[in-house]
Amino acid sequence: MTHRIALITDSTCDLPRKYLDKHDIQVVPLTIVWGGEQFLDGVDLQADEFYQRLAVDSTIPTTSQPTPQQMVLAYEKARNAGAEELLMITISSAMSGTYESALKASELVEFPVQVLDSRSNSMSLGWQVLAAARAREEGGNIQDMIRAADNARASMVYLITLDTLEYLHKGGRIGDASHFIGTLLNLKPQISVDHKTGTVAGGRRSRTRKKALADLYKDFFAQVDPAKKLRIAVLHNAALEEAQELAGKIEEEFQPAEIILSIVSPVLGVHTGPRAVAICGYSEP
Incomplete structure (x- = not known):
């Protein structure tokens, strides 16, 4: 379906493919650099x-953002498909x-x-994109779409529990002392x-x-109404059974209007490591 307003996001949004297809959302992938190879997130590497490779590979992967040129190609693809803005x-x-790449490309x-x-x-990010998509489907203009995304973000809560501090340490996100103490005590950190x-803030x-x-x-649930x-979305890094159990508990106790179960993209998993679990969502005004 061609819309007058094209909606584009990046591969860190973690929206399952069926939502991207249903709402006609285009995705620009980030890149994982691993052992001398480059992979487009969600394209060359699922x-x-x-997560299977991360569990056994001692090489530390890194990530990089799309270039302005990659963004331009995405914009032109949408334009050629009939979008006006x-x-x-x-x-x-x-x-x-x-x-910044997206901004430069817009110029x-x-x-x-x-x-x-x-x-x-x-x-x-995914919820904000969905809110914008639904505003578009209701006949809204681009400012209505931005307002819908902003409103979703205003009450958004996003908490993650990590199974290990190792990947935050490898990526330079925490120091040696925090890593040593956390590992010694086998602590499971929560971040938000x-x-x-x-x-990102510690918890x-x-x-x-x-x-x-x-x-x-x-x-x-202490932070939402x-x-x-x-x-609500329940996310996991190769911890499907625990995520499913958590999602089931949420459905039974709170009956949310919408619940999404999704796996975290490789680009984000580089920093959180395997077996992380997150809850992300908001209460509509």
């Missing part, structure tokens, strides 16, 4: 394959150079492109996204995985 919603500018084309910083990633600054550390998942559940319409 999440399941990535474009909305690009990206991963937080504080987490990646993707936003290199001769048709209107608006670039929105989601100030987040994963399904927090600050949607005002677009940065509690639990002594066991069972306690960490219980804390994740409790802490998330269950009396309102809830849209």
